[in-house]
Amino acid sequence: MNLWKWSGVLIGVFVISLIAGVAGLRELKKLEAKGDPARGREIFLDHCQLCHDASTNQARMGPGLKGLFQMPPHKMSDGTEHTVHTEAMIREQIVKGSRSMPPWGSNLSEKDLDNLMAYLKTL
Secondary structure (H helix, E strand, O other): OHHHHHHHHHHHHHHHHHHHHHHHHHHHHHHHOOOOHHHHHHHHHHHOOOOOOOOOOOOOOOOOOOOHHHOOOEEOOOOOEEOOOOHHHHHHHHHHOOOOOOOOOOOOOHHHHHHHHHHHOOO
């Protein structure tokens, strides 16, 4: 009789753990899915494509962005070194600009940036 009681308790704990795990995965998926790549593509076409090519690594006025988040460390034309590209680094570049890139921070909302990042991650 005691065995049946403990079996029920263990099964209950297992089921609760399973439900909590699935809920945790859903929350993690929400965090990963920050931004809409389709809307980000529209933003890219409106604001970025004049200077950047999304389909190659070849430069226009600015570098091509294909595989942006997979690029290895490299030197820029101005001699500065880039480590692996992170979302934070790319966001800062977009918001603040650089010598050759104008700052877009006042033109793009946080949601626009989320969407743009989601699109850039698909390249």
